[in-house]
Amino acid sequence: MNAIADADAVVVAGVDGPARGGGVELALACDVRVCTPAASFAETGVTLGLFGAWGGTRRLRQAVGTTHAADLSLSGRTVDAADARAMGLVSRIVEDPRAVADEIAANDPDALRELQALLGQNGSQAATDEREAAAFGRLHAEPR
Incomplete structure (x- = not known):
C-alpha cells in the first residue's frame, strides 16, 4: 500500500x-x-x-x-x-x-507533482506555507 x-x-x-x-x-x-x-x-x-x-x-x-x-x-x-x-x-x-x-491527468505534470507533495505533508502552518511558496517559485522559475 x-x-x-x-x-x-x-x-x-x-x-x-x-x-x-x-x-x-x-x-x-x-x-x-x-x-x-x-x-x-x-x-x-x-x-x-x-x-x-x-x-x-x-x-x-x-x-x-x-x-x-x-x-x-x-x-x-x-x-x-x-x-x-x-x-x-x-x-x-x-x-x-x-x-x-x-x-486530473490533463493538468500540468509539474504542478501535479508539487501539489501531490504538498498535500501529502504534515507539519506546522508556517512550514507548510514555506514549502508552498518554494514549490510555487519552482513552478514559475522556468519558462513554460
Whole structure:
C-alpha cells in the first residue's frame, strides 16, 4: 500500500461496486478517491477478528476523522456511496471514475507533482506555507 501512497504519479481510485477490507485500504492509499452510485464500503475485518493493516487504520482516520473511522472499523458496517461522500471517504460520486482520472491527468505534470507533495505533508502552518511558496517559485522559475 505504501508503494501506491508514495507513487510519484497521482493515483486515482475509482470504486464501482463493493469495496471491503483490503479494497477500502487500497482506495485509501490513493491520492483521490471517487465512486459510482453503485459503490459501497466496509471495513469488515473486525467481523473476522482482524483489522486493517499496511497503514489502512491511519489512512482511514486521516480521511474521515476519528469518529467515522471508529464507527466503520469497530462495527464492520457497510456504507453506501452517499454516506461515503458525506464522511469524506470519497470526494465525488460520478458515473465514470475514469473521467476524473483523465481530468486530473490533463493538468500540468509539474504542478501535479508539487501539489501531490504538498498535500501529502504534515507539519506546522508556517512550514507548510514555506514549502508552498518554494514549490510555487519552482513552478514559475522556468519558462513554460
